[in-house]
Amino acid sequence: MPATRSCLTKLAGAALLLTASAGPLSAQAYPPDRITLVVAFAPGGFVDTFARIVGQKLNEKWGKAVTVENKAGAGGNTAAAQVAAAKPDGLTLLVTSTAIAINETLYKKRDYALDQLVPVAISVSSPETIATHPSKPGNLKDYLAWAKSNDINFASAGVGSGSHLAAEYFLKVLAKTPATHIPFRGGALSVQAALGNQVDMVASSFGIIPQVQEGKLKGLAVASQARVAAMPDVPTYTEAGFPFIAESWVGVFAPARTPSAIVETLHAAIAEVVADPANRTKLLGMGYQLHSRSVAETSAYLKDEVAKWGEMVRAVGVTVE
Amino acid sequence: MELLSNLGLGAAVALSPVNIALCFAGCMLGTLIGVLPGIGPIATIAILLPLTFGLDPTAALIMLAGIYYGAQYGGSTASILLNIPGESSAVVTAIDGHEMARQGRAGVALGISAIGSFVAGTIATLVIAALAAPLAAIALIFGPAEYFALMLTGLAFAVLLARGSVLKAIIMILVGMLLSTVGPDLTTGQLRLTFGARWLADGIEIALLGMGLFGIAEVFRSLEHGEARQIKEAPIGTLLPNRAEMRQSVKPILRGTALGSVLGILPGNGAVLAPYASYTLEKKLAADQSRFGRGAIEGVAGPEPANNAGAQTSFIPLLTLGIPPNAVMALMVGAMTIHGIVPGPQIMTKMPELFWGLIASMWMGNLMLLVINLPLVGLWVKLLKVPYRLMFVGIVIFCCIGVYSINSEPADILIMGGLAIFGYGLTKFGFEPAPLTLGFVLGRMMEENLRQALMISRGNAMTFIERPIAAAFIVVAVAMLTVGVLPSIRRGRDKVFTE
Numbered sequence: 001m002p003a004t005r006s007c008l009t010k011l012a013g014a015a016l017l018l019t020a021s022a023g024p025l026s027a028q029a030y031p032p033d034r035i036t037l038v039v040a041f042a043p044g045g046f047v048d049t050f051a052r053i054v055g056q057k058l059n060e061k062w063g064k065a066v067t068v069e070n071k072a073g074a075g076g077n078t079a080a081a082q083v084a085a086a087k088p089d090g091l092t093l094l095v096t097s098t099a100i101a102i103n104e105t106l107y108k109k110r111d112y113a114l115d116q117l118v119p120v121a122i123s124v125s126s127p128e129t130i131a132t133h134p135s136k137p138g139n140l141k142d143y144l145a146w147a148k149s150n151d152i153n154f155a156s157a158g159v160g161s162g163s164h165l166a167a168e169y170f171l172k173v174l175a176k177t178p179a180t181h182i183p184f185r186g187g188a189l190s191v192q193a194a195l196g197n198q199v200d201m202v203a204s205s206f207g208i209i210p211q212v213q214e215g216k217l218k219g220l221a222v223a224s225q226a227r228v229a230a231m232p233d234v235p236t237y238t239e240a241g242f243p244f245i246a247e248s249w250v251g252v253f254a255p256a257r258t259p260s261a262i263v264e265t266l267h268a269a270i271a272e273v274v275a276d277p278a279n280r281t282k283l284l285g286m287g288y289q290l291h292s293r294s295v296a297e298t299s300a301y302l303k304d305e306v307a308k309w310g311e312m313v314r315a316v317g318v319t320v321e
Numbered sequence: 322m323e324l325l326s327n328l329g330l331g332a333a334v335a336l337s338p339v340n341i342a343l344c345f346a347g348c349m350l351g352t353l354i355g356v357l358p359g360i361g362p363i364a365t366i367a368i369l370l371p372l373t374f375g376l377d378p379t380a381a382l383i384m385l386a387g388i389y390y391g392a393q394y395g396g397s398t399a400s401i402l403l404n405i406p407g408e409s410s411a412v413v414t415a416i417d418g419h420e421m422a423r424q425g426r427a428g429v430a431l432g433i434s435a436i437g438s439f440v441a442g443t444i445a446t447l448v449i450a451a452l453a454a455p456l457a458a459i460a461l462i463f464g465p466a467e468y469f470a471l472m473l474t475g476l477a478f479a480v481l482l483a484r485g486s487v488l489k490a491i492i493m494i495l496v497g498m499l500l501s502t503v504g505p506d507l508t509t510g511q512l513r514l515t516f517g518a519r520w521l522a523d524g525i526e527i528a529l530l531g532m533g534l535f536g537i538a539e540v541f542r543s544l545e546h547g548e549a550r551q552i553k554e555a556p557i558g559t560l561l562p563n564r565a566e567m568r569q570s571v572k573p574i575l576r577g578t579a580l581g582s583v584l585g586i587l588p589g590n591g592a593v594l595a596p597y598a599s600y601t602l603e604k605k606l607a608a609d610q611s612r613f614g615r616g617a618i619e620g621v622a623g624p625e626p627a628n629n630a631g632a633q634t635s636f637i638p639l640l641t642l643g644i645p646p647n648a649v650m651a652l653m654v655g656a657m658t659i660h661g662i663v664p665g666p667q668i669m670t671k672m673p674e675l676f677w678g679l680i681a682s683m684w685m686g687n688l689m690l691l692v693i694n695l696p697l698v699g700l701w702v703k704l705l706k707v708p709y710r711l712m713f714v715g716i717v718i719f720c721c722i723g724v725y726s727i728n729s730e731p732a733d734i735l736i737m738g739g740l741a742i743f744g745y746g747l748t749k750f751g752f753e754p755a756p757l758t759l760g761f762v763l764g765r766m767m768e769e770n771l772r773q774a775l776m777i778s779r780g781n782a783m784t785f786i787e788r789p790i791a792a793a794f795i796v797v798a799v800a801m802l803t804v805g806v807l808p809s810i811r812r813g814r815d816k817v818f819t820e
Contacts, residue, residue, distance in 0.1 A: 042648070042651075043363060043364075043366075043367035043652055043655065044367075044645070044648060044651030044652040044654060044655045045651070045655070048367070048655060049370075049655040049658045049659055052370050052655075052659065053371075053374075053659060055371060056371040056374055059371075068371075069729050070367070070728065070729070071728060071729055071730075072523065072728060073522060073728070073730075074519070074522050074523065075510075078519075078522075106510075111519075151779075153776065158507070158510075159507070159508060159509060159510040160510050180776060182773050182776050182777060183507050183508055183773075184769075184773070185507065185769060186651075188588075188643075188644050188645055188651070188654075189588075189589065189644070191643075191644065192461070192588050192589075192638075192642065192644045193464065193465070193773075195461050195642060195644075196461035196462060196464055198464035198465065198777065199777065207643075209663065209665075210663045210664065210665025210666065211643065211665060211666065213665070213667065214665060214666040214667050278661075281661065282659075282660075282661030285661055285663070286658065286661070286663050287663075318509075318510065320505075320510040320511065321511060321512055
């Protein structure tokens with residue numbers, strides 16, 4: 001009997017070992033099937049492009065098909081609601097932007113709650129930037145002095161966009177220089193209006209960088225901790241005397257009850273995509289900032305973001321039904 | 322001279338075996354998806370984007386661009402043969418092109434549209450090569466006030482576009498504009514005219530309108546008349562345009578090319594106006610206007626080149642300013658991003674191989690498309706012999722797939738169905754769906770530009786008169802309406818009085 005017993009204990013021990021390593025093991029079995037990346041915006045924007053880069057890499061890595069499904073609508077809420085209601089098996093993921101944090105306060109009602117989703121990775125961001133036509137007055141200080149006496153306007157990608165909120169919050173609350181917001185449909189059109197000197201200022205994120213590099217627009221301030229490598233001459237708001245950070249990011253989310261092992265696996269895979277030297281160079285060259293946050297840090301970051309953007313939404317005073 | 326050396330550089334890039342093959346693949350694929358009703362270049366390019374990861378960026382862009390202008394060629398095939406314009410630009414071609422097909426002149430219509438598009442493609446390529454930078458600078462003069470005035474001129478076109486009653490055309494434009502206001506308000510983000518329905522929250526997609534009002538409604542109309550009225554009963558006729566028809570088409574092709582090239586440059590998607598503008602121009606210039614809408618070859622020979630030229634010059638704002646003028650160009654930005662290229666003013670100077678290679682490939686692609694399309698004309702015409710009871714099932718299926726592919730939204734298919742019934746009803750009462758489509762396309766842009774212009778001018782409406790370009794467009798619009806509409810109103814009144 002003792003023999004059997006020891007045998008049993010060994011078995012039990014092995015079983016225990018198995019359970020202990022159940023995380024990585026089941027993660028190895030993941031993904032069992034095709035993965036769907038639900039993109040909250042139309043094809044063509046950076047969120048979509050990022051999703052396709054990630055999708056391609058996941059497909060190469062795991063040999064399972066990855067479908068990118070664009071589900072634009074209600075400022076990203078349609079896609080979020082779809083993934084929030086999806087089976088928590090890690091096969092349906094949401095790729096969205098800062099909008100998901102903004103919408104918590106901006107939208108009066110949504111078809112999902114943010115705690116139905118778990119952030120897998122928020123690893124790419126681009127600071128909100130304001131720029132103006134080169135014919136307009138110099139640095140941020142001179143510009144604001146000029147703006148105060150000129151009742152200026154500024155263009156953005158639309159009402160409630162990160163660019164709109166950050167710029168209006170800065171102008172109204174921090175700089176005490178109210179300006180008329182001129183919304184455009186999409187960031188590109190707002191940049192175009194600034195290029196043609198149709199508006200006094202444009203608020204956007206990475207879209208401004210190539211224009212600033214070529215001297216077609218003059219960067220006034222960038223809302224990041226440190227200056228952006230791609231446009232080193234543009235000071236941060238903090239340097240200009242207005243401590244203010246606002247970044248637009250791309251995040252990947254899973255349904256909240258997705259097993260944490262799967263979330264970790266996905267997190268690691270996305271971290272690999274961003275760490276890939278070729279991708280790194282491309283993203284940095286375009287003016288993106290890359291972050292390595294753990295899953296827990298990402299959750300905490302998201303929470304801060306919801307609070308921060310919420311404060312801006314309330315200060316600016318916009319709501320959407 | 323610099324132009325020649327630049328084009329030489331471009332040709333050297335474009336003529337590498339890989340790039341030739343990819344250009345051909347793109348053109349072929351573009352033609353195919355253009356022909357299939359409902360599946361547009363946006364979905365195709367989005368799906369193919371990841372496949373270009375491994376390619377050199379120039380090669381990738383050459384292929385994706387090929388899909389785009391290939392789809393412009395193919396799109397005319399579907400509108401001519403089946404009266405299914407997949408995009409708003411093909412709506413105009415359907416008016417006379419489909420009529421020609423019914424009369425057994427499908428081959429002529431397809432042939433002239435391929436030849437016209439090739440001429441337009443060639444000229445537009447040269448325009449881009451020679452004038453891209455200065456043109457882009459001019460395009461920037463266009464602010465919201467200018468765009469609004471331009472759109473107003475466009476609406477004047479829409480009125481003149483009408484085949485029958487001007488009053489009915491105006492009603493249709495207004496309905497189109499009304500439909501375009503569904504969705505979030507630009508300045509407040511509040512939802513309008515959605516009646517609380519979530520599936521209307523982002524407005525109506527233009528492709529739904531095209532496929533519903535034209536494609537599926539056309540199926541209904543054909544069913545009503547049974548197989549007897551089908552096109553296959555008509556003589557197939559000559560496959561290619563004869564000399565007289567070619568002569569008739571030369572000037573419309575050149576005028577259409579000029580219009581398309583100019584409007585395509587505007588970063589605010591001015592290209593959508595090009596086919597409408599060209600059609601109106603041809604109709605106005607024609608000795609016998611009544612032929613239009615009844616299979617006039619100029620109704621295809623003008624708008625098709627205008628469309629293709631506009632598609633091509635719409636690369637100018639993308640390549641010189643980094644501003645994508647339409648959804649397909651926005652995808653090209655995505656494609657560039659994937660390859661680490663930042664679209665912007667620096668492309669031309671810092672990446673001459675990419676810039677000139679892409680331009681040279683456009684001409685090459687247009688040549689390939691001509692070679693692909695002319696022999697296919699016979700095949701497409703034979704397609705009309707497919708019994709309609711089989712064909713319409715195919716049309717409906719492809720339209721549904723196409724609509725679903727846009728936003729994976731089942732409700733969109735229902736909206737398309739509703740629009741189809743609406744479109745069928747419209748023709749029953751003698752209303753034209755074409756002005757409605759233009760009203761829809763222009764309505765949203767007009768409203769947004771009007772509001773932006775007024776916000777910028779702090780509510781001063783004089784901005785439209787003080788800015789010379791805007792003022793010029795408004796004068797043109799008013800003049801066109803007076804010249805074009807007044808006689809027909811008077812005629813209409815006379816008719817009423819004589820009755």
